[in-house]
Amino acid sequence: MPDSPAIASSGAATAVETAHAAAHPDYLRHHFESVEQQADTTNFAMWLFLLTEVMFFGGLFMAYLIMRNWYYPAFVEASHHLSIFWGTTNTAVLITSSFTMAMGVWCAETRRKKGLLLSLILTFCLGLVFLCIKGIEWHAEWVQHHVPGLHYSVESFVNPASDPEIYAEYHDRALSPAMALRTEMYFFLYFAMTGMHALHMIVGISILGFMILRARAGSYTNGHVTFVENVGLYWHFVDIIWIFLFPLLYLVSRHG
Template sequence: MDNAIVATHPHTHETAIAAEHEHIVLPQHRHHFETQEQQREAATFGMWLFLLTEIMFFGGLFFAYLLYRNWYHDAFVVSSNQLSIPLGAANTAILISSGFFMALGVWAAEVKKQGLLVLFLVLTTVFGVAFLGIKAVEYHEKWEKHHIPGASFDVSQFTNPQAYGLHEKPLSPDMAQKTQIFFFLYFAMTGMHAFHMVLGIGLLFWLTWRARRGEFSAGYVAPIENFGLYWHFVDIVWIFLFPLLYLINRHPGV
């Protein structure tokens, strides 16, 4: 190649230093980019474009939720009171912790600490799996209460709350049916969020495998940085979902 030296051992610290001063072409350097820095900037720009489409997607769901909540306020209030604040708060703490470890993972990659990078990626994965476990518990509870929209949806808890030991205002049969809209949006929003979590955990396994092989120990950290952006986006979406679904109007009439 034109004045380029192909590295024999691309994953060593010496190669990383030489690449900075002698323009060594590492295996991660794609031929259609003039420099690795240009490749890194293009990858980061592509990730931000992807996240922009994700913002528009979730933005549509948030808009639909706020619109229907305004139309069927009473139905949405009693429905949100069926969600567990302790489970939602626990998931919030877990996801924030996973974001913290992911940030540490990016730092470890940048300072070429292979052992720490693997550790932080594993911890991020563990907290991500814990989040999904708690979400599965919540979904199972909705299944037991017949609060999954469809033919088996049960509105008796909303039309006659006193029979279930609740102190909320009974809804008319017509308004009680509107609670299905809340639970449809609840499953749509939290389900899509959980789907992004599943994809993220799959990518974490892949990145951890690559990190153990030392692929990010010679200065090539773009995959870790860009995945960190994705994981923090998932964190931020939940930060909005938690108060919107769980906390608003928890005590109507007070």
């Protein structure tokens, strides 16, 4: 690893820098004393960022909790219109992508370039698969007129028999017109939560794409794994959000 003079840009501090020249790879930023300090610092910063994300999604979960308790029948029947099959499949897809991401981190730590590339590409593709399945589900909701604010229809809730498949499975009773209107609230929160989650997925997938290009050029397998680790943390966090969204939106109301 050649020492890059470009990094040790700080004029007068070169005295300090030369003292550490032995342990001074070119990815060490000038204001850190050591590679460990830099790795620890960025890792901690990533955790703090995830902390803000917890509070960000926290507000949404809070709203869901209150509204589900207020409009329980509407939330129960509305959730019957989601596909548990696609939901479960998507959970499995996302968990698998978390696994491949974790393997990617391991490959970077143990300096396996091919393994890293494979893991990143798999994670990237699984992320896309997740979004595609999400798209299929959103499309189904669009077809059923369940997209709030656009051309929403309460037909499926004031007249459950109009949706024969779902009626056959759940035998939902017709909701009062007032309560049926509140199903729109469920779908609003559903779209807000899954949409916000999908937005985080898109950001993650974009970063993965960038990383695949860098990894092909040999980055991350030179001992500098912080970036891979931090993206891994982000990816797992997005996974955790889904782990909670899945039961709350799809499962808990099957038996109202």
